[in-house]
Amino acid sequence: GDSVTQMEGPVTLSEEAFLTINCTYTATGYPSLFWYVQYPGEGLQLLLKATKADDKGSNKGFEATYRKETTSFHLEKGSVQVSDSAVYFCAPMDSSYKLIFGSGTRLLVRP
Amino acid sequence: DGGITQSPKYLFRKEGQNVTLSCEQNLNHDAMYWYRQDPGQGLRLIYYSQIVNDFQKGDIAEGYSVSREKKESFPLTVTSAQKNPTAFYLCASSSDRGTQYFGPGTRLLVL
Numbered sequence: 001g002d003s004v005t006q007m008e009g010p011v012t013l014s015e016e017a018f019l020t021i022n023c024t025y026t027a028t029g030y031p032s033l034f035w036y037v038q039y040p041g042e043g044l045q046l047l048l049k050a051t052k053a054d055d056k057g058s059n060k061g062f063e064a065t066y067r068k069e070t071t072s073f074h075l076e077k078g079s080v081q082v083s084d085s086a087v088y089f090c091a092p093m094d095s096s097y098k099l100i101f102g103s104g105t106r107l108l109v110r111p
Numbered sequence: 112d113g114g115i116t117q118s119p120k121y122l123f124r125k126e127g128q129n130v131t132l133s134c135e136q137n138l139n140h141d142a143m144y145w146y147r148q149d150p151g152q153g154l155r156l157i158y159y160s161q162i163v164n165d166f167q168k169g170d171i172a173e174g175y176s177v178s179r180e181k182k183e184s185f186p187l188t189v190t191s192a193q194k195n196p197t198a199f200y201l202c203a204s205s206s207d208r209g210t211q212y213f214g215p216g217t218r219l220l221v222l
Contacts, residue, residue: 034210043117043201043213044154089153097208098169101153 002027002094009087009106019077021105023064023090026071031092033057033066033073034099038087047075047088080109114138115214117202122219124189124196132187132217134202143185144203144211147171154201160185189219197221 007022025033032051036044048057053068062077073090087106091099115136124130134143142161146154156169160179174193179185185204189196199218203211 036213041216043215044203046210046212049210098156098159099154099211101155103151103153 002031002092002100004090004092004100004102006088006090006102006105009104010108011105012108012110013080014110015082016079017109019075019080019084019107021075021088021090021107023073023075024071025073025090025092025100027092027100028095030068031094033064034091034093035062035064035073035075036089036091038089038104040086044089080107082109082111085109115202115204115212117200117214117217119217120215122217123222124219125222127191129188129190130219132189132200132202132219134185134187134214135183136185136202136204136214137183138204138206138212139182140204140206140212141182142205142207142211143179144205145169145175145177145185145187146201146203148199148201148216157187157200 004025034049035047037047038044048059050057050066056065064073064075085108087104089104118133144159145157148154155171157175158177160166163182166179176188199216201216202214205211
């Protein structure tokens with residue numbers, strides 16, 4: 001069945017460091033792809049999305065490009081802040097329009 | 112302000128008791144979803160509804176029930192048959208096959 005694989009956390013970085021969180025997926029066809037962020041004790045917030053191959057989603061300095069050939073949607077940010085500390089979820093949408101979630105990747109940014 | 116509200120924020124359940132979690136949205140979305148999140152884990156789909164008066168089981172529906180009598184509302188009942196109900200419950204909604212937006216969540220604890 002459809003699945004998603006994210007890099008294991010926690011990812012610990014110093015403020016202003018470059019961030020990459022890897023995400024690969026298996027799915028039928030070419031699903032829409034999403035990144036959500038969850039701050040402690042809160043629900044999920046949509047961070048960015050891409051709906052077709054080679055699309056780049058971006059928001060708040062975060063970017064991810066839909067790579068059809070490698071079935072990947074890696075999240076990047078050029079300079080992280082302490083306030084970016086959260087859990088990040090990559091979620092493809094399956095052929096039934098349901099989101100597929102992995103365990104998420106916890107990011108900890110130190111001052 | 113448009114959005115999704117969930118209540119209560121915290122809920123305590125006694126042995127053998129049914130409890131109901133509320134989810135309301137004013138985004139005029141047709142589809143609504145319930146997810147369960149366990150500590151350090153991703154989200155698992157409990158039930159979803161794509162239209163009023165219709166709903167489908169997700170991956171972990173046993174011990175839960177839902178209703179969808181109004182477009183704006185999708186309450187979830189955690190029944191006494193659910194033997195391990197302690198978790199964070201998240202409601203989401205979407206327009207037709209579109210991006211899902213999440214509420215702030217309800218944390219259910221067993222006394």
